[in-house]
Amino acid sequence: MSIGHAPTKKVFLKTYGCQMNVYDSERMSEALAVDGYASTETMEDADLIILNTCHIRERAADKVYSELGRIRDIKDERAALGKTTTVTIAGCVAQAEGEEMTRRAPAVDLVIGPQSYHHLPKLIARNHADGKSIVETQFPDDDKFKELPERRRTLATAAFLTVQEGCDKFCTFCVVPYTRGAEYSRPVAQILSEARKLVSHGVREITLLGQNVNGYHGVDTHGKDMTLGGLVRELATIDGLERIRYMTSHPRDMGDDLIAAHRDIDKLMPFLHLPFQAGSDRILAAMNRKHTAAEFVSLVDRVRLARPDIALSTDIIVGFPGETEGEFQATLEIVKTVHFASAYSFKFSARPGTPAASMDGQLSEDVKDDRLKRLQDLLMQQQRTFNAACVGKTFPVLFEKAGRYAGQLIGRSPYLQSVHADADMSAIGKILPVEIASVGPNSLAGVVKSL
Ligand code: SF4
Numbered sequence: 001m002s003i004g005h006a007p008t009k010k011v012f013l014k015t016y017g018c019q020m021n022v023y024d025s026e027r028m029s030e031a032l033a034v035d036g037y038a039s040t041e042t043m044e045d046a047d048l049i050i051l052n053t054c055h056i057r058e059r060a061a062d063k064v065y066s067e068l069g070r071i072r073d074i075k076d077e078r079a080a081l082g083k084t085t086t087v088t089i090a091g092c093v094a095q096a097e098g099e100e101m102t103r104r105a106p107a108v109d110l111v112i113g114p115q116s117y118h119h120l121p122k123l124i125a126r127n128h129a130d131g132k133s134i135v136e137t138q139f140p141d142d143d144k145f146k147e148l149p150e151r152r153r154t155l156a157t158a159a160f161l162t163v164q165e166g167c168d169k170f171c172t173f174c175v176v177p178y179t180r181g182a183e184y185s186r187p188v189a190q191i192l193s194e195a196r197k198l199v200s201h202g203v204r205e206i207t208l209l210g211q212n213v214n215g216y217h218g219v220d221t222h223g224k225d226m227t228l229g230g231l232v233r234e235l236a237t238i239d240g241l242e243r244i245r246y247m248t249s250h251p252r253d254m255g256d257d258l259i260a261a262h263r264d265i266d267k268l269m270p271f272l273h274l275p276f277q278a279g280s281d282r283i284l285a286a287m288n289r290k291h292t293a294a295e296f297v298s299l300v301d302r303v304r305l306a307r308p309d310i311a312l313s314t315d316i317i318v319g320f321p322g323e324t325e326g327e328f329q330a331t332l333e334i335v336k337t338v339h340f341a342s343a344y345s346f347k348f349s350a351r352p353g354t355p356a357a358s359m360d361g362q363l364s365e366d367v368k369d370d371r372l373k374r375l376q377d378l379l380m381q382q383q384r385t386f387n388a389a390c391v392g393k394t395f396p397v398l399f400e401k402a403g404r405y406a407g408q409l410i411g412r413s414p415y416l417q418s419v420h421a422d423a424d425m426s427a428i429g430k431i432l433p434v435e436i437a438s439v440g441p442n443s444l445a446g447v448v449k450s451l
Helices: 019-034 060-080 092-097 099-104 117-130 188-200 228-235 256-264 281-286 293-306 325-338 365-388
Strands: 009-015 037-039 048-053 086-091 110-112 134-136 158-162 205-209 217-219 225-227 243-247 271-273 311-318 342-347 394-402 408-412 418-422 431-439 444-448
Touching: 009 019, 019 037, 019 048, 019 086, 019 117, 019 158, 019 205, 048 060, 048 092, 060 086, 060 092, 086 092, 086 117, 092 099, 092 110, 099 110, 099 134, 110 117, 117 134, 158 188, 188 217, 188 228, 205 228, 225 228, 228 243, 228 256, 256 293, 281 325, 293 325, 311 325, 311 365, 325 365, 342 365, 365 431, 394 418, 418 431
Parallel strands: 009 037, 009 048, 048 086, 086 110, 110 134, 158 205, 205 243, 271 311, 311 342, 418 444
Antiparallel strands: 217 225, 394 408, 394 431, 408 418, 431 444
C-alpha cells in the first residue's frame, strides 16, 4: 500500500542544534514524503532546501546568512538549467529573524517558525502558485501534532518523541521562551499513540523531549492532568518499549512523583540530565533560575536516595556577567560535590534580546576561556573516573548499528555510553548483557555475556 505521492521531488534538510530540532526535522521529512519528496544528501540535486536552525550559540544567525550565500548560487545555477529550488529557513533563527530574513536574503522563499512546520506542504504550494516569499512565525492556534502525518517512518532502535514544547522560565541568558513560545504539553493519548507506532516499527528506546520536559502537564483521556512521572508510568506499560529517557529538565520541576518513578520503573533509565548552570546563589538569581546551589545539591541527594545507581549529567555556563573568581569557584565546588558522569559546558554568550545581554559586568573572552578550560578539565576527570569504574561490570546494552569492524556492533549502556562489542547483526534492536572490558576515548569496549 503506497502512502501519499510517489517520490518525484528531492529535499535536502540540514539540522542544527538540539534533539528537538532533530525530532522536528524527522516530522518535516515525513510530512514532505506524503507530498512526494524523497531525501537527498546533495544540495545541488534538491528541489527543496531546508535549514532547520538553532539560535542558542553566538553568531547563529550570521552562520545561516553565510550558508545562504552558497545556497543562492546553487539556486541560480539550477535556475539557469530551468530547475526551481525552494529555499526554506526553519527553526529558532527563522523564528527570531522573521521578515528580516527575506529582506537580507532574497533567495529565501519560506521562513517558518518551529510551531508552523506542519503547514510546510501548503506553504510550498502557495509559494509556487504566486512566487511570493512567505514568513510564518506566529504561534498558530491549530495543534501541530494533529496536522502531522500519523505514520512515523523512523527505522532506528532508539527515537526521540517530543512531549512538551516552549518554556515559561525566562532564564535571563536564554532565547527559548522567545523562539519556542509558552510551555505546551501534548495530550497523553497522542503521545501514547505515537509511542506505540514507534515500537511497532522496531523502536525499543524512546527519549521524551521538551525544553522543560519535567514541567510536563498533559491532559489524559479522563480530562485529568498528568505529570511526567505519570506519563513515564503509562509508557512503561507498552510491550516492546524497553527503555525510557527524558531531557531537558529544570531542577524546580523535579517533582516527588518523578523521583518515585526513578525508584519504581525499571524501564526508566538511571541517567538524569539536570542543568545547574552555576554554583553561586547570586549568579543563579541573576540568571533567574529561582533555586539555590544548596537546593540543587539536596535535590540530587533525594534522587540518589530513590535510585542509588543513577548517573547525572548537567549544563554549566561560565563567565555570566559579573561572575567573580570566587563565584566561579562555587561552580567548581558543586561539580566536586555532585560528581557528573558527563556534562555540557559553555562560555556565557550574549543572546540578542535576552536580559543578560545588556547586563553590566560583561567578562572578557580571555577570562571566560580560562574558566571554561579549568571547568572542563575537572569535568573530563570526573567522566574518566565514572567510565573507568564501569570496567568489570555487566550492563544491558541496546545494540543500535554495525561498528567500524566486521562482526562488531555499537550500542548504548543505560548511562548513554557508547559500547562496542562483537555480536551478530541479528542482535541489532536487542538488549544484551555486556561485560565492560576497557574504556576508550569516546566509548567502552565489552564482551557479550551468554544469556
Ligand atoms: S529553563 Fe531552559 S529553555 Fe527555559 S528559559 Fe531556562 S534555559 Fe531556557
